[in-house]
Amino acid sequence: SLSHTQTPATALPAAEVLTLDTMNPNIKRVEYAVRGPIVQRAMQLEKELQEGVKKPFTEVIKANIGDCHAMGQQPITFFRQVLALCSYPELLNDNKFPEDAKDRARRILQACGGGSIGAYSASQGIELVRQDVSRYIVRRDGGVPSNPDNIYLSTGASDAIATMLKLLVSGEGPTRTGVMISIPQYPLYSAALADLGAIQINYYLDESNNWSLAVGELRRALEAARKHCNPRALCVINPGNPTGQVQSRQCIEDVIRFAAEENLFLMADEVYQDNVYAEGCQFHSFKKVLFEMGPKYSEKVELASFHSTSKCYMGECGFRGGYMEVINLDPAVKAQLTKLVSVRLCPPVPGQALLDLVVNPPQPDEPSYSTFMNERTAVLAALAEKARMTEEILNKVPGIRCNPVQGAMYSFPQIQIPHKAIEEAKKGQAPDMFYCMTLLDEMGICVVPGSGFGQRDGTYHFRMTILPPTDKLKIFLAKVKEFHQRFTERYS
Ligand SMILES: Cc1ncc(COP(=O)(O)O)c(C=O)c1O
The missing domain is CATH 3.40.640.10 (Type I PLP-dependent aspartate aminotransferase-like (Major domain))
Structure with missing residues (x-):
């Protein structure tokens, strides 16, 4: 009988089918900075901290991506109640869930194939x-x-x-x-x-x-x-x-x-x-x-x-x-x-x-309305406070200029990078990448270089989210301030 290890009569082609040279060239041109090299480095630093390696910081504060819950934002109770009920309809018999959440779950399930969100x-x-x-x-x-x-x-x-x-x-x-x-x-x-x-x-x-x-x-x-x-x-x-x-x-x-x-x-x-x-x-x-x-x-x-x-x-x-x-x-x-x-x-x-x-959130005459409104308002008010705080603190740092955070969840401040640092960076990377990598390595602060988003030639920025909890964001901004001053002195 033929064994699968037997060599075939004609040799098979040696070359791989899929290589960097033969793959879809468009994919190679794709870049996505908010999950790029900075974030990989941040994850490596976190791992090293866990293993007990000594660093000038005890935690990495990530402000690289608009991932709200990852940064500690709490989910809206009503949403999760209804989703729990939809996932496990047995809970419709549980009196811990408010009636309006149950009504909503039944309504959604009725619209699903076989009454299941698994369809x-x-x-x-x-x-x-x-x-x-x-x-x-x-x-x-x-x-x-x-x-x-x-x-x-x-x-x-x-x-x-x-x-x-x-x-x-x-x-x-x-x-x-x-x-x-x-x-x-x-x-x-x-x-x-x-x-x-x-x-x-x-x-x-x-x-x-x-x-x-x-x-x-x-x-x-x-x-x-x-x-x-x-x-x-x-x-x-x-x-x-x-x-x-x-x-x-x-x-x-x-x-x-x-x-x-x-x-x-x-x-x-x-x-x-x-x-x-x-x-x-x-x-x-x-x-x-x-x-x-x-x-x-x-x-x-x-x-x-x-x-x-x-x-x-x-x-x-x-x-x-x-x-x-x-x-x-x-x-x-x-x-x-x-x-x-x-x-x-x-x-x-x-x-x-x-x-x-x-x-289609809870309505004023429904039992979940007031909790829903309180939670919604608290999240948006905290973001508004952090937006204001970010602008105020960053604009106090000589060499950093940032526009008001009128909306969304980000600030994109412009940073002055000293000429010597630009020269140093140009040996291997964009100047703002060099700045952000150094910020990460020295302070444990993770932001994304402006070059990942595009900026006018000769200007440098970073993007940060305003999502860290207020007390952490304060530490974060103080560290950015300290770092910027130190970095500027080092390369002046
Ligand atoms: C402007 C903008 N559009 C779209 C998205 C994509 O969001 P999602 O695919 O999670 O809805 C984002 C996420 O950060 C965004 O900032």
Whole structure:
């Protein structure tokens, strides 16, 4: 009999099929700084601390990623009660759970295949949840209509954003699709565009004007890009990541007019819509402003807007819940979109259930209302306090300048790096990477270099989240201050 160890008559090819040279080159161009080398180093330092290695610090404080619960934010009780009931319906007989949580769980389970959140759902998402999302949007936008058919539930906002970009990208050479993204940007955008082999068109936010978005800059970027690609989409993040700005209504109107005139598909990333802290700032959805601009715009501009269960007061990143609403999408393309999402079967059903609670929270006449409101308000108030504190303390450090954190969960301060440090860094890495690595190694503080998000040439930044608990954030900011002074002296 033939043994499997027997050598075959003809020798097999020696080369591996999949190597760095033969793999998909687009994947090699993908970068994602918020989980990059800094974070790997931070994890290594944590491990060494655990093993008893002596360091100039006793813990690593991580402010590299907007992962709220990982930083100690507590989940909203009502959400977890309903999710527990949905996961283990036996608990519906347990009198520790409030009646409104039970009602909600029954309602969601009835909409699931076989009454179980373990069943696949429709690919676009559970119909009931899409209806609730639509009603939420109508309330949020002061009555502007929303159609559940235009809602696609997603695996976090990331998945919907990547899917929409996938639909948009086509052409070769000078006709290849270009997509306009803000710089600094959230690296999901550059990563998704690299993956798709699309052309990234950078427009710069105005740091000297609270990271605002100016139409003149959009026009400059667009005209430059038209020479080598076919710009077809414009992405806007509001409130901003990594820059923490909240756009004015006027600015949003200007952007919509620009998109209409230049025939661009608009993508509005609104995952931080409840995270607005600064006085005088308010969240305005692109959808609402679009409809307030009248039919000339609202019947023309193609818009996809995105929301998520990961941010705001929920911070439920791990559930991977989210939705997108599409407006004025060509019905034939919409059918293609529905086909595309059906290949992945469906977004996680627990994430859909959670999203349903976010868009349909306890009402004033329900038993869970007051606890829900207290918890929600406490989370947002703590974030507002930390936003203010971050700006105030950082701006007291000579050589660090930061704009107000008007919204979202981040600060993107500019740092002066001495010339000698830049020279030192250039032997192997970007100057701000050198700065952040040294900050990590000497202080146990983990932030992400500005180069991972994009910045004007010759300027340096880091991005930090405002998520560490208040007392820890205070220590964190004091350490940044101490380090910056020491680093500046060392290289002066
Ligand atoms: C601007 C922005 N968009 C999208 C996402 C993706 O979030 P998720 O996929 O968890 O919904 C994030 C996460 O940090 C973000 O900051």
